[in-house]
Amino acid sequence: MATIGDVARAAGVARSTASYALSGKRAISDEVRARVQRAARELGYTANAGARALATSQTRVIGLLAQFLPDEFAPAMLQYIQGVTESARDLGYDILLSSDPEGPAALKRITDSRMVDGVVLLNVAEDDDRLPVLRAARQPGALVGLPADCTGVDVFDLDFEESGRAMVEHLHGLGHRELILVSQPEHVVERGGAYVWRLRNAAIETAAARGLALHAVYGSSAQPEIGRELHALLDAHPEATGLLLNNEAAAAALPTVLHQRNLSAPDDLSVIGRYSDEFARTFSLPFSSIESAPDRLGRMAVRQLVRRIEKQDPEDAPHVVRFVSPELVDRGSTAAPPVGH
Amino acid sequence: MATIGDVARAAGVARSTASYALSGKRAISDEVRARVQRAARELGYTANAGARALATSQTRVIGLLAQFLPDEFAPAMLQYIQGVTESARDLGYDILLSSDPEGPAALKRITDSRMVDGVVLLNVAEDDDRLPVLRAARQPGALVGLPADCTGVDVFDLDFEESGRAMVEHLHGLGHRELILVSQPEHVVERGGAYVWRLRNAAIETAAARGLALHAVYGSSAQPEIGRELHALLDAHPEATGLLLNNEAAAAALPTVLHQRNLSAPDDLSVIGRYSDEFARTFSLPFSSIESAPDRLGRMAVRQLVRRIEKQDPEDAPHVVRFVSPELVDRGSTAAPPVGH
């Protein structure tokens, strides 16, 4: 494999000249630059990443720390990953993907060995044990998911409070008086998944303020349990006319459940979920929903991270905590409650 | 950040001695080794990955080239990625993930710059344009998916021929005489997705040999089209008693379709699919299926790749082309055809 020394020799110049000719960091005469570029092309020269990293202390690699948790919804995870890898590529970075369940240890190894210029953390828990490691690292970090303490990192997340409010307001505006909210399993909350209670509490609060009855429950994250639970819920609250879903498995199971009960949305029941449009398309979910935009969050995290890496911001720019406003995708599954309610 | 020079100084030895003490590649007295290790620990020393790669020409990173194609089924892709990252971690490697649509260019850049010790290609097409680049690279490669030409690479894939045969044989054994096979969209075939016709042709052949009628069609990869197509198919072939699905979207859509037609499996129709158990669990698919084992294929590819990287095989060990035998997961959706057929 050709080195820059080979290129320099072929072009009849010093190594440093070849380097400058290729990088453009110093003025080089047109003639020499052309010679160097030609030699590089002919030898098929590509810089050795390790050597360059050693010399520049820059790897142009971003670490992506995902955690494949048992209850995490897989398709959404892939969308995060996709958003991150794509925007990284657009900005000239590669992605080092770690799914090590030993998150803190993996993060420490990757940052200490300087394999990456920065790090994106997915699935951030309220009290995420990777955060102390990240703060101690020399590289900047961007999070997808809101932890309790945001100091020293840039944070991106869907505005779950506003999402909860919006869902309730929407159905309230249509005249509904009794709602059911199905959240993710409770142990997701216990594990630190703050988004669950952020949406839930906001929904409960809004419902109370509007004088609505809201039955807020935790649902399983897989079939067939969630199907049974949905049946039980509808049995238990026959007066409820609105169903809010913050649980992908429940959304996936609901069409069958409605069929089995011979119900349809929005005629018998108004339904509104919170999941990604991609997910909705893949499974043709007919329910209006708050778009959770995982790919967009991934892109935002990478963009901000790269700005920090490349110090486009003034040295100590304040860290950002940005909430993406929920957008309601109307698929026509909500309407005024059936007469008689 | 501490370098090995700092460690050596703190321990009062030469850099080389510190290196040997930590790597164990030469005999070092117990006393000195202990001193070095202690110094390393106290200084929080971690070797610089770039420097080590430069010195050893080894990165302990594996490149993972995925392609997020519009019709590829997302959850399956995540399972491949998961299998690859997990087994890589177990073997002491990190994963550099690329989803660049410019596959050949990305592969060339990654291998030429020696960021990786080897490469796993997902989604390999019959005439994959990444293969020439891979063969020209100095690093070994492992594929998931069967190309037309396997020279110079290790290949892993599900045995789609055997899968097609097994599905047909299974229903034949139960007494069915007329079957429908729904494959992925035809443009997946045109793009080089050989697995589609491999299963399809084998199924057609087996059906012919057994004297069965088999209606083999291509289906859409998303709802709601695929739902409509399934309805049309069942309308068109009222005498068919068995349905074979090599199309995840069709499997996901079928429960609703059956409901709408007031049919149930296996009483009215025997159904057998080809998808992963994980997928089946997430969506509670009640259909027996050939397990496509994406995570297992990912693991196998990485294991073999690492053996090549570490030259555990004799220098020029023949390249392997391994087909995973299909395993039928019985979910009780097949039985003898209803009487009268």
Added chain:
DNA sequence: ACTATGATTCGAACCGGTTCGATTCGACGA
């Protein structure tokens, strides 16, 4: 004719590891 100037290019050092050959030193056998 001589120097100041600016444009190019060169040489050497450095990044932080690994590895090879040489050196040191104590123990042991003759």
Added chain:
DNA sequence: TCGTCGAATCGAACCGGTTCGAATCATAGT
């Protein structure tokens, strides 16, 4: 007592880039 041997350690070179300061050279100014 001396040479030999083996174990432990050291020093230097090397991997392949980047970057800084110095050197070269032609041109322009006086």
